[in-house]
Amino acid sequence: MKILFLSNMYPPHVIGGYEALCEEAADGLEKRGHQVTVLTSTYGYQDEIVEGNIYRLLSLEGDLQFYRMKDAWKYPSRKKQNLVHLRRLISTEKPDVVFIWGMWNLSRSLAWEAERLMGSRVVYYLANPWPIEANIHQAFWDAPATTFVKRLAKRLMRIPIRVILRKEWEKVPLNFEHAPSCSAAQRDQLLKAGVPLQDAPVIYEGIDLRNYLIQAAKRTYDNRDDILSLVFVGILAEHKGVHTTIEALNQLSAEERQRVRLTILGKGHSQYEQRLWTLVSECQLSDVVTFHAPIPRSELPEFLGRFDALLLPSIWAEPLARVMQEGLASGMVVVGSSNGGTAETISHGENGLLFEAGDAAGLAAQIKRLMNNPSLRQDLAKNGRRTAEERFDINKMVSEIETYLKDVDDKARAV
Structure with a gap:
């Protein structure tokens, strides 16, 4: 299979185990003979860079620790360019499956566009609750200010910011047709919050034991x-x-x-x-x-x-x-x-x-x-x-993912 991974971050620059697991899954599938391509952000790098089959092209929505006003102004252009990168890679690589991992700090519109272009060939692996988390802009502007000056600034800027980011305040209607989760707890949390997971088996994360x-x-x-x-x-x-x-x-x-x-x-x-x-x-x-x-x-x-x-x-x-x-x-x-x-x-x-x-x-x-x-x-x-x-054996996890992706591909071909 030709598999396009989409992830907000990718080793060596990560913030947690989700991104490291993404790399291990990609490596495991590649070792089994599948053609793997990764589209991720430039996090940890100064500029866009392509390293073999790893395309570090996407711009995150903002700084991971400190919100900066300029990130809101840059959002429309960043979103537009990110969509260009995704469309181009889908067009050139022609993947059998788009495999979506962490999307925090990336616009949900990327996942929506993948679903639009690839239909039932989109699979999510859910190992954190990003589908129900507020994006960084909404989290900042909706949070109460801690000082009078900040309250005044937010009051003055909230309306124009909401105009610029109006699409981000709206829920992007993702289908989640194929959405295995890393645990029953993660799956149940998302279902309880109203995320429309359809086929959602549990595929436990694994490590090299x-x-x-x-x-x-x-x-x-x-x-x-x-x-x-x-x-x-x-x-x-x-x-x-x-x-x-x-x-x-x-x-x-x-x-x-x-x-x-x-x-x-x-x-x-x-x-x-x-x-x-x-x-x-x-x-x-x-x-x-x-x-x-x-x-x-x-x-x-x-x-x-x-x-x-x-x-x-x-x-x-x-x-x-x-x-x-x-x-x-x-x-x-x-x-x-x-x-x-x-x-x-x-x-x-x-x-x-x-x-x-x-x-x-x-x-x-x-x-x-x-x-x-x-x-x-x-x-x-x-x-x-x-x-x-x-x-929690990594080989068990990769085998279950491989079987799941192959089943998605087979069903799509049969239509």
């Missing part, structure tokens, strides 16, 4: 130094709930604090990072909490092998956290919020532990359970590793 299972095999679970080592890995952002981990440690007794260490690996918005540093200082946890800069993904298996438990304190309902899969495969105990794909994967007390999102006391209670019960840690970790092996 090999290096993680090697780390799992090295574990002894004896914990001779009597220190419970915890780690958070991910973007440092409010919705990830990193502050909950610090608040939970603050609820431990002085003696318990001596028996636990937390490493926070990642980076994020500078204001939120400052909030975390301040919280650690105020809670007098500088000897307990360590901040670690991001590392290359190739180093992650060995890094995770140093820790007993992975914390997933997300406030928002994670569709299916990639790092959860990696933690399970590494032989770690996963302690996560009881929402989204985490609750779908983790059976409390069997292959991990759960707590209510944002509940620092609840998280503290689960940390204490692990501190005081080494045999529980071992049982949870081994069962978690088995879950990863059975459910």
